[in-house]
Amino acid sequence: MPYNPETYREKREKVLGVRKRGISVGVLAVVVSSLILIGFGAVVIPKSIAWWNDRNLEDAIFKLKDGGPWPADVVAALGRQTGVKKTVTDKGGTRLVITFDRTVFDARNVTPLFEKNSLNAVLLNRIDHSQHMRGMQKE
Amino acid sequence: MEQDRHLIEIRGIGKTYQAGDTLVQAIREMDFYVDEGEFVGIMGQSGSGKSTLLSIIGGLNHPTKGSVCVDTLDIYSLTTEQRADFRSEYLGIIFQSFQLIPYLTVLENVKLPMAVTGIKDNEQQKRALQILERVGLANKARRLPDQLSGGEQERVAIARAIVNQPPILLADEPTGNLDSETAEGVMGLLTTLNGEGQTIIMVTHNPGMTRFAPRTIHVRDGLVVLDETGSRN
Numbered sequence: 001m002p003y004n005p006e007t008y009r010e011k012r013e014k015v016l017g018v019r020k021r022g023i024s025v026g027v028l029a030v031v032v033s034s035l036i037l038i039g040f041g042a043v044v045i046p047k048s049i050a051w052w053n054d055r056n057l058e059d060a061i062f063k064l065k066d067g068g069p070w071p072a073d074v075v076a077a078l079g080r081q082t083g084v085k086k087t088v089t090d091k092g093g094t095r096l097v098i099t100f101d102r103t104v105f106d107a108r109n110v111t112p113l114f115e116k117n118s119l120n121a122v123l124l125n126r127i128d129h130s131q132h133m134r135g136m137q138k139e
Numbered sequence: 140m141e142q143d144r145h146l147i148e149i150r151g152i153g154k155t156y157q158a159g160d161t162l163v164q165a166i167r168e169m170d171f172y173v174d175e176g177e178f179v180g181i182m183g184q185s186g187s188g189k190s191t192l193l194s195i196i197g198g199l200n201h202p203t204k205g206s207v208c209v210d211t212l213d214i215y216s217l218t219t220e221q222r223a224d225f226r227s228e229y230l231g232i233i234f235q236s237f238q239l240i241p242y243l244t245v246l247e248n249v250k251l252p253m254a255v256t257g258i259k260d261n262e263q264q265k266r267a268l269q270i271l272e273r274v275g276l277a278n279k280a281r282r283l284p285d286q287l288s289g290g291e292q293e294r295v296a297i298a299r300a301i302v303n304q305p306p307i308l309l310a311d312e313p314t315g316n317l318d319s320e321t322a323e324g325v326m327g328l329l330t331t332l333n334g335e336g337q338t339i340i341m342v343t344h345n346p347g348m349t350r351f352a353p354r355t356i357h358v359r360d361g362l363v364v365l366d367e368t369g370s371r372n
Contacts, residue, residue: 003146003175008210008306011228015212015221 050130057085057129060107062096065120069093074117078110096121099129144211145172146306146338147196152205153361154191165191166202167361173340175306178333180352181342188361189342190311196340197230197309198222209307227255231300235312237292239284239299245271246280249298256303270298274328290321297328301337308332310341314348326351 005012023031064070070089078098079087083105088097098110107126114121127135154166166188173179183189194200196207198214207214214225226232231252239248249267258266271277274294276287284292293313300308310329314322330351333339341352349355357365 003144003210005144005211007175008229011306012210012212014228015217015224017221 054130056101056103057099058102058126059129059132060098060126061124062121063094063124065122067094070096077113081105146175146210147173148208150206152195152202152207155203164361169363171356171363171366175338176336177354178339178352180349180355181358182349182355183358184344187358189358193309193311193342197232198226229306231305231308233296233300233310233313235315237296239292239295241284244281244283245276245295248295249302252299252303267302270302274298289317290324293317293325306338308337308339312343313341
């Protein structure tokens with residue numbers, strides 16, 4: 001008696017791989033590897049981008065010799081200098097931190113501005129911006 | 140016009156082994172078909188090539204020439220993985236020496252083929268108990284194989300072979316280790332299964348057993364010498 005191949009279609013498809021049973025080891029390996037890579041990437045990529053953006057940034061920390069607060073108009077004027085990314089005052093406004101791109105701006109360029117405003121400023125420190133940020137976070 | 144198809148098509152197969160310096164022709168050339176629902180006995184003396192033939196049909200022994208098609212699948216052109224799936228989907232195999240796992244209970248032995256199918260455990264349990272009920276061993280499901288008689292062990296082996304509802308049952312000397320009365324009981328069970336539509340190919344050297352199979356293929360020296368179709372006694 002001739003048989004009807006339709007009877008065994010499902011079995012045939014399973015054998016030929018048309019119909020998959022569950023998830024294969026290969027697919028599982030790809031999924032697990034992808035999850036590991038995505039997790040790893042989520043940690044490493046933002047850090048890499050931050051490092052790339054900050055690689056030329058440096059912080060210069062000034063204080064006034066008399067220990068007084070920095071005038072706001074001077075701080076604002078410094079912020080407008082080419083190559084200066086950010087100006088921040090701390091310790092009750094007595095310390096001025098200038099973050100600048102060392103390839104464009106030199107910390108010594110601020111001296112004429114201080115002199116013009118009769119400010120007697122002292123450079124306390126120059127430090128890599130990323131290193132400074134890490135130090136601040138630890139503190 | 141489309142040719143009639145057969146569930147199993149053996150086309151010009153041959154098998155040669157290298158035994159030391161000698162080439163042994165286990166199968167010289169065989170051609171035959173088996174249709175759905177047939178009970179075929181393969182009868183021959185030791186060394187006639189009948190067990191080699193069964194292992195070739197079972198996808199376990201690559202023929203030197205020819206092809207074996209089951210449900211249109213040329214099983215030796217499949218990949219190794221596909222052939223393993225083929226065995227799992229299409230075949231139940233009964234061995235002369237039962238091949239039950241001695242440290243698993245009867246129920247666990249019967250559940251074993253379902254372990255790779257993804258069937259849930261409670262469904263496996265239910266199906267295995269139904270099959271054991273069918274072979275008359277539901278009350279011995281928790282026993283270990285060595286707590287059973289030879290005939291009972293063979294029934295467990297049959298239950299294990301049919302639990303995944305394979306279209307084809309291959310039996311290699313299923314009564315070879317049994318006394319004649321027990322053997323008759325096992326053959327009765329196979330006959331019942333065949334009556335329900337199960338395709339069975341049984342290898343035997345015992346002429347008395349072929350009377351249960353409506354068709355007997357006689358093999359000798361690696362050749363089919365007679366393909367005999369008669370009625371079941």
